[in-house]
Amino acid sequence: MxxxxxxxxxxxxxxxxxxxxxxxxxxxxxxxxxxxxxxxxxxxxxxxxxxxxxxxxxxxxxxxxxxxxxxxxxxxxxxxxxxxxxxxxxxxxxxxxxxxxxxxxxxxxxxxxxxxxxxxxxxxxxxxxxxxxxxxxxxxxxxxxxxxxxxxxxxxxxxxxxxxxxxxxxxxxxxxxxxxxxxxxxxxxxxxxxxxxxxxxxxxxxxxxxxxxxISEVLDRHKLLISVRRDTDGLEHLHNVVQVTHTERQTTVLARTNGHIWDPSWEVHDVSLEDIVLAYLGQPQRDVPTVTMDRADEEVLR
Amino acid sequence: MITFRLDTRSGLAPYLQLVQQVKHALRLGMLEVGDQLPTIKQIVAELAINPNTVLKAYRELEHEGLIESRPGQGTFVLKTLAGASLQSQAGLRRSLLLWLQEAQQAGLEEESIQALFLDTLRESLRRGVA
Amino acid sequence: MIWLTWRQQRLETLIGAALAFMVTVLIIRTGLDLRSAYSTLRIGSCLGQQHLQDPACQNVLSTFQDKILGLSNLSTSLTFLPLLVGVLLAAPMALEMEQGTFRLAWTQSVTRSSWLRVRLTLLIAAAALFGLGMGALLTWWRWPADQVQGRFVTNAFDLEGPVFASYTLFALALGLTVGAMIRRTVPTIGLTLVTFLGIRFGIESWIRPHYIPPIQTAWFSGPPPFGTLDWVVDKGSTWRDGAGHKLSYADVTALCPAPTGGVKDTYVACLHSHRLSEFIYYHPAGRFWLFQGIESAIFVSLSIALLAGAVRWMRYRVT
Missing domain, CATH: 3.40.50.300 (P-loop containing nucleotide triphosphate hydrolases)
Incomplete structure (x- = not known):
């Protein structure tokens, strides 16, 4: 290709x-x-x-x-x-x-x-x-x-x-x-x-x-994880954390997952493309690793 | 031939919406065996939708054995869902009623039941086809 | 590409052509008029130093000079023609830069290099065609006046021969370069006018007299040592005594007070007795074509340098 x-x-x-x-x-x-x-x-x-x-x-x-x-x-x-x-x-x-x-x-x-x-x-x-x-x-x-x-x-x-x-x-x-x-x-x-x-x-x-x-790969891999307030160290070990928000009681994470989320204490939600884009745009200005998510098995049209 | 529509606010992936609309039409008898489905180009022009999305939906339906694409001719319905669903509906309704009673006994209110049902449905659909 | 260039330059080219046509008509009419005056007044027989004192010739010459003087406004206007035409030809390019349409042109299938090549070739050809044609016509037009005034006077040298074309080319090259760099049409035209006039005036006043060293000669008294058609570049500012020492004009007047009346004989006698001479610097009329060649070469070189700069700029800096 x-x-x-x-x-x-x-x-x-x-x-x-x-x-x-x-x-x-x-x-x-x-x-x-x-x-x-x-x-x-x-x-x-x-x-x-x-x-x-x-x-x-x-x-x-x-x-x-x-x-x-x-x-x-x-x-x-x-x-x-x-x-x-x-x-x-x-x-x-x-x-x-x-x-x-x-x-x-x-x-x-x-x-x-x-x-x-x-x-x-x-x-x-x-x-x-x-x-x-x-x-x-x-x-x-x-x-x-x-x-x-x-x-x-x-x-x-x-x-x-x-x-x-x-x-x-x-x-x-x-x-x-x-x-x-x-x-x-x-x-x-x-x-x-x-x-x-x-x-x-x-x-x-x-x-x-x-x-x-x-885009479908991006949608599949990005998840919104919600839990009672906690640190995200364990999560970052396995997945890429794009955005974290802590409130007093709750922790919300937008993650680029690298497989299933096994930890049952995370409530897993799908995210819209718009939310994913906004999360990436709203990232702080630190060095962001470029993620290439090109689905290898995806057939090109025709 | 059926017409597709797209609800951008439904939260459901566009290709899944197409899949569901075909199945819906099959269930209601709007589409019968041997009927031709619109070409990818027609759907793309009609909905201003990405062609890969349509391709993915058709591939999904083909995988389920519902439609068949014949090179150079188009895409045709192989099998209808109308009969199967009618026969099994009575039994399904009975087991759903049983489940609803159980949920009420567990103290769930109408809204909670709905949320639980839809959530489970989406989850299973997502697992089933993704 | 040729079609596009023509379509983009159409208005300006037509204005230029109309202008050239009107000027041509005017030039032919006044030129024929001047030629008939030249032959009916028998100017040809009054030319040369020896006829200057002849009252009949003086009379005829002054009539003819008046006729030439009557055309001086036209001559002066004509010296601006190369600038006008050059700017007219360059303006659409500045507009192209200002409106960003080059982004459209450069993303068609024609490459930027060939776009530049065709566009510039056509513009240069148009400028050269106009400049050489009009220069030849004006050389014809000036001929009777040249016999009396010489060809080194401002309104003669600048209108005749190849320099006319070289000025046109220079104005075009300047307009294109400025236009590519500042990308605004009106400021481009303004800056081109000012720069062109500055450079033209500077070269004419300070550089042209020194293309080659002028002939130096002592003029003590009597008939001048130079011809009526020669170009005297320095007259009366350098005095030397018999030993060749330089004297200031004040020194000279101290020795021999300047004559106040019409009679200069005593003054001449005084200068004679002190062996004082005025030194004259001049270019003989025969140097005309050499000077034309040098000046054209200067303006053509400047144009080439500017065009090379404009091409480089448009290839690498304009996005």
């Missing part, structure tokens, strides 16, 4: 500040991967490094085994990228934007682009700069999709969409993953819907990777 995206010790430094550091991960092909984390956690930086817009200060980034900076001619036709600021040539008409796509991309699917735009009710003769914010995002996305990429990198794709547009866009995206075996990496602030559309998660916090893995 080759990953659509592989990084090893990847880092990007601006002056004294690391925007991303020590990032080692794999996004297997055919996955819809969510990239979550607060603003400034390094999400955009990772996406830019993968698209070749930016170059690493440390480590290695590979897309389909190729370097986006050294072999841009081989990588660029295979990826689609949506930048957070949705750049469009404001003076171009929508039709001219499509002409640009056609002229610049050998795999351009003009019929797909026109069909999508018609469906969205975006007139071809309108200037891109005159479209509403949501329509501009839609157009930028259609441009990225009509490239017919194998790997789509989206920075906050649904941030400016209303719920209906959001649902429509996700349907279109997920349909493309079934049809073309497309791999998707999308960053998002919105966690509550991730479980539905994504099957892989990458959590970044303060420029570092805190969790990578298959």
């Amino acid at each position: 080759t990953g659509a995206l592989e990084t090893m010790g990847l880092g990007k430094q601006y002056g004294d500040l690391w925007a991303l550091r020590d990032c080692t991960l794999t996004v297997p092909s055919g996955r819809v991967a969510a990239l979550v984390g607060p603003n400034g956690a390094g999400k955009s930086t990772l996406l830019q490094l993968a698209s070749g817009l930016n170059y690493p200060s440390a480590g290695v980034v590979r897309v389909f085994g190729l370097s986006p900076r050294q072999d841009p001619g081989l990588v660029l036709p295979r990826i689609g990228f949506l930048s957070q600021d949705r750049p469009l040539y404001r003076g171009f008409t929508v039709a001219e934007m499509l002409t640009m796509g056609k002229k610049l991309n050998p795999r351009w699917d003009d019929a797909l682009a026109r069909r999508r735009l018609q469906h969205l009710g975006i007139p071809l003769k309108r200037k891109a700069g005159k479209l509403s914010g949501g329509q501009q995002s839609q157009l930028a996305l259609v441009m990225a999709l009509a490239k017919r990429p194998e790997f789509l990198l989206l920075d906050e794709p649904v941030a400016t969409f209303d719920p209906l547009a959001r649902r429509e866009f996700l349907s279109m995206l997920l349909e493309a993953t079934v049809e073309d075996g497309l791999t998707v990496l999308l960053s998002s602030h919105i966690i509550n819907d991730l479980e539905r559309m994504c099957d892989y998660i990458i959590i970044l916090s303060a420029a570092r990777l805190t969790l990578v893995g298959d």
